[in-house]
Amino acid sequence: MYSQRGATGFKEKGKRKSLWHGLRRDKFLYLLMLPGLVFFILFKYVPMWGIVIAFQDYSPYLGVVQSKWVGFEHFNRLFSNPDFVKLLRNTTMISLMSLLFFFPMPIIFSLLLNEVRNVVFKRILQSIVYLPHFLSWVIIAGITFLLFSQTSGIVNLLLASYGEDKVDFLTNSDMFWWLLTAQSIWKDTGWGTIIFLAAIAGVDPQQFEAAKIDGANRLRQVWHITLPAIRSVILILLILRLGHVMDVGFEQVFLMMNGAVSEVADVFETYVYRMGIQSGQFSYSTAVGLFKSVIGLVLVIVSNRIAKRLGEEGVY
Structure with missing residues (x-):
């Protein structure tokens, strides 16, 4: 009994010593990490205390401590709301279209950009496709109105000049989801290539040389070497x-x-804005936000476990 306790205590002491040694050895790395850690603690974890108002009938005059607890009343109200199905449908479809059409675009563009051999042209092209990312959504929306307005939009003016009927791009509910997806592709495709280009840069050049000797063309090199090399990055x-x-x-x-x-445009985020900011229903809007967060957390955990079972690294 004594020897077992002594061995356990010795192991714990050894772990503490090893931890302290690691902290002293990598102290500058931890100092570099400190600002980011403080940021996440102050602006991500501390505000999570506000989640409790989702289970209260929160009043700004009473505060979090004195506000009445109502349990899952706000969640029941959300799920029984006639607009819940519409909100879930619109949010899911917009995200699904973004996942199907926008997510692959940075991968495809980075593969194409990697094949450009002229360094100067490659850098100019990179700079051009990066620029839209730095434009605010207000500017993007303004450009969209200038292009697709039914009365004075450039596209409709061109159609009219060729004798074609004008198209109501901005007020057609069938086009709204496609319009949002196209905006996202134009704005952030270039920015999304940064991570994939960095991953591609880490591929061993000798693999491409060996593939050339074996007679593989550029397409087969991309398929059999480049894509497998960045597969883990894509999955994460x-x-x-x-x-x-x-x-x-x-x-x-x-x-x-x-x-x-x-x-077709009303989503959970616009609904939270109306309920929380405009109507002052803070507890209810917090419950809606918490529902969104839980769905996202479940999807991350499930997809990560699937990735692990398929032999990939996953996020954690």
Whole structure:
């Protein structure tokens, strides 16, 4: 009995010593990590205390401590709301279209960009496709209106000049989801290539040389060497993207939404804005936000476990 306790105590002491030694050895790395850690603690973890108001009838005058507890009343109200199915449908479809059409675009573009051999042209092209990312959604929405407005949009003016009928791009509910997806592709495809280009740069050049000797053309080199090399990066980003499946971007949807397309444009984020900011229903809007977060967390955990079973690294 004594020897077992002594061995356990010795192991624990050895672990503490090893931990302290690691901290002293890598102290500068931990100092570099400190600002990011403080940021996440102050702006990500501390505000999580506010989640409790989702289970309260919160009043700003009473505060969190004195507000009345109502349990899952706000969640029951959300699930029984006639608009819940519409909100879930719109949010899911916009995210699904983004996942199917936007997510692969940075991968495809990075593969194409990697094949450009002229260094100067490659850098100029990179800079051009990066620029839209730095434009705000207000500017993107303004450009969209200038291009696709039915009365004075450039596209409709060109169609009219050729004798074609004008198309109501902005007020057609059938086109709204496609319009949002096209905006996302144009704005963030270039920015998304940064990670994939960095992953491609880490591929051993000797593999390409060996493939050339074996007679593989550029397409086969991409398929059999480049894509397998960046597969883990693609999978990790896909898992992280699934965690935001309920987040479709408030600014983009809010700026593009109008009365004609409200039936397909209203998502959880715009609903939270109306309920929380405009109506002052803080507890109810927090419950909606918590529901979104739980769905994202479940999707990340499930997709990560699937990735692990398939032999991939996963996120954690």
